[in-house]
Amino acid sequence: MTTTDKTTPGNFFEDFTVGQTIGHATPRTVTEGDVALYTALYGTRFAVQSGAAFAEQVGYPRMPVDDLLVFHIVFGKTVPDISLNAVANLGYADCRFEAAVYPGDTLWATSEVIGLKETSSGKTGIVYVRSTGRNQRGETVLDYVRWVMVRKRDEASPAPDPVVPDLPGAVGPAVLGAACPTIDRGQWDTTLSGSPMRWSDYQAGERIDHVDGMTVEEADHMMATRLYQNTARVHFNQFTEGKGRFGRRLVYGGHVISLARALSFNGLANAFHVAAINGGRHVAPLFAGDTVFAWSEVTETAELPDRTDVGALRLVTHATRDRPCADFPGRTEDGYADGVILELDYWVLMPR
Amino acid sequence: MTTTDKTTPGNFFEDFTVGQTIGHATPRTVTEGDVALYTALYGTRFAVQSGAAFAEQVGYPRMPVDDLLVFHIVFGKTVPDISLNAVANLGYADCRFEAAVYPGDTLWATSEVIGLKETSSGKTGIVYVRSTGRNQRGETVLDYVRWVMVRKRDEASPAPDPVVPDLPGAVGPAVLGAACPTIDRGQWDTTLSGSPMRWSDYQAGERIDHVDGMTVEEADHMMATRLYQNTARVHFNQFTEGKGRFGRRLVYGGHVISLARALSFNGLANAFHVAAINGGRHVAPLFAGDTVFAWSEVTETAELPDRTDVGALRLVTHATRDRPCADFPGRTEDGYADGVILELDYWVLMPR
């Protein structure tokens, strides 16, 4: 960590070198308190993460923590070192959930710089990092690449040799499922889980409007983002943001992802586990007062090697603001339909 | 559950038949996290549900979960199947708390349709259900009747034979107290509990102004209602509600009940357990920005059979918005006094 005197101004583009490993503060024990807050913030209803008796009956040793809560906590740790001076969060790739997290586990994170490229303006550069979240036993629970555009401290600094990592367009189905124990399909009660639709009921090309909408408040998204110990200033400081580009605080992009995931229960109730995120794009910002809607397309179905208990669906979920999704707004010839704020490409597991 | 393709539009009047049993999603493990959120949302101060050392000293095996938190969670489970297409929530009856709930218990719910009656408009019908909440051992923790006015899918559908259940005006005191262990009266410390007033200090006819007021915010009531996994759209979706009858999101009626109960501590500090709800009426809607006040009338006092540890008070609590209750606003000749939003008739237990 670069420290100027006692406080940290965050790292600038010049502070990163390819191959560098960065350890992040602060270790974070995930508890039943976090789980309750996650429910209160999103209204999520997936049975495995809501009912211990259900989770244990289908094969989990205990009720696991929601995958996206794990993602947000690990992501939050990386912010002070990676993206405090970021101009834009450009993308995610190759994100895999590799071990289930249970209440009581302590998460911590490191990042390796895997690419650097100055932008043509000479004022910023793109930093590629692979961030890894681990538990108190050192086991990897989450691994992902993200790239952000970061300010240079000094525009006159020389550009580093550009290194752009070769990233997969999607996580292959062969490596999915490491965080999911063997599921006892016969014990999967579809009344309790909320839908009779299992993996084999979904087909590639199918589109699902998740129907419901959820309005976001300033207090909501700030509580969420503080819960994740994410320190990005744009989410919290109205005094400064009021004078900035939007005149308002921005909602953390991960908050949108969790809202979309919670809304997707209506249509994907048995998609109990996010196994991987292939890529994601925050197409436009979300502000408090806006109402979020979502729809999903199944883009691929896949079996997992040597597993007959669960199958994988590859989904592209779009979230919108103040626009219901009955007409499936998404990409257009020259960008995205009005109102689209998120396009997320990911794998979920479902009982077969 | 009626499923149109993958998403559920909720049940319409035609989907219900008398005698039908409906299993509800999603099982929900109640934790210390939920208890903390419940305190943060209402500021409740009843000693048995706040201090484990107090609860254990007076006779509970552990600190129990607030009765109304149990009610809201069970109620929330029924919403997607019973009241997603409801025009109005008409009433509750015969609600009994039958077993204490402790952190770690997993709650799930079923409903039996016990009555159906088409309304004179031919556009809606009244559905009566008995809903039952159970724990992970299958024990009933809560049982209640509610009736709601539900839209017909097709106005041309024939009316079913009307069946209107015979409902008790009140729960009889003889069946109260199943969820309450024997209380050691000598161990009940009235300094810690907040009041020297025990059961015998209250008389039928007594009216108590609870004095304090609590302002509701959008973030508050939405966090509460999501915590209960209650999916009723009117509480969450400003985009749609902004175009609707009120132009705003409605606060969940149960949120009002919990606010009134928390306010009632000032005057009823030793009323540690809600044993039954005889009936309730949401007289007018509550919106964010309004301040809730409450007052109660003791309408009956009762001994419990074979118990000398606790006695029962029957209360009618009124909640108001933006109207202090020093003048006890309630029923008038042609309805309710201005500002009244809730009339709740229930039984509480107090140490003798």
Added chain:
Amino acid sequence: MTTTDKTTPGNFFEDFTVGQTIGHATPRTVTEGDVALYTALYGTRFAVQSGAAFAEQVGYPRMPVDDLLVFHIVFGKTVPDISLNAVANLGYADCRFEAAVYPGDTLWATSEVIGLKETSSGKTGIVYVRSTGRNQRGETVLDYVRWVMVRKRDEASPAPDPVVPDLPGAVGPAVLGAACPTIDRGQWDTTLSGSPMRWSDYQAGERIDHVDGMTVEEADHMMATRLYQNTARVHFNQFTEGKGRFGRRLVYGGHVISLARALSFNGLANAFHVAAINGGRHVAPLFAGDTVFAWSEVTETAELPDRTDVGALRLVTHATRDRPCADFPGRTEDGYADGVILELDYWVLMPR
């Protein structure tokens, strides 16, 4: 407790006598749920209170609860009896954290009246109390003096003999550290804790701008204050406060203290434990919508007797509203600089 009929109007100046001991309701079990909410409300990142694995590695038997959460809970208990009729909260002194609090501990509080002095107006008086928070084993966890200006019930009541306690200007370093186990300095990982700066890196006279700002919402501060079961009406009741001096709800002063402490992580990341509060002054009120900033001055460094593991820093932290702190706004010739809302003098411990 003075009770008028069934509800309590709070105590007036005439109800207090020097030497009187007041037991407070309601005992409160602190849980992992409270810890999660505390994180969500402030975004605090000190490693000892965030990561159980970190806390245990450096010498705690388990992850302790944040010191200020303990303070707020104990303080909240005293409000109904001490300050419900307070006109002003005048000061704190001699506040010591004497035992660590862990999830599962039940806190309760008593206060002793140690001073009384009628004010010259004859309408109010100053009440000095020493309040003590204890756990379920009766061990003192927190002890502090505060004084408040309280209304008289009747202006004609005679003034009591004035008794003004002799209060220390600061807690002496010799008594600090009772709530802190021996810390294994070699196990203190400064990457995980967020800063390489240990006790010996700080000097008296040093000033640190904590840089970041946090905007407060009505829902935030009310959830916090309800979580602490603090019943002071000015925080909750817009109906009444809307007609009052400010036209708005006031944010609980302790909320400002916790915000300032959380912001101080940036510059004081290893200041893991608040050991004592020497004094504090709420210079001006805070309202929802305002953004809080903070800066600190190190006013003294001290070794602890017989301890080589940790050292103490005496800090004076100032919080402001809508004013960044790069120019260190504080006391001026005739008061405080514009925007200053808090001046807090306290001791923190850091690993040596």
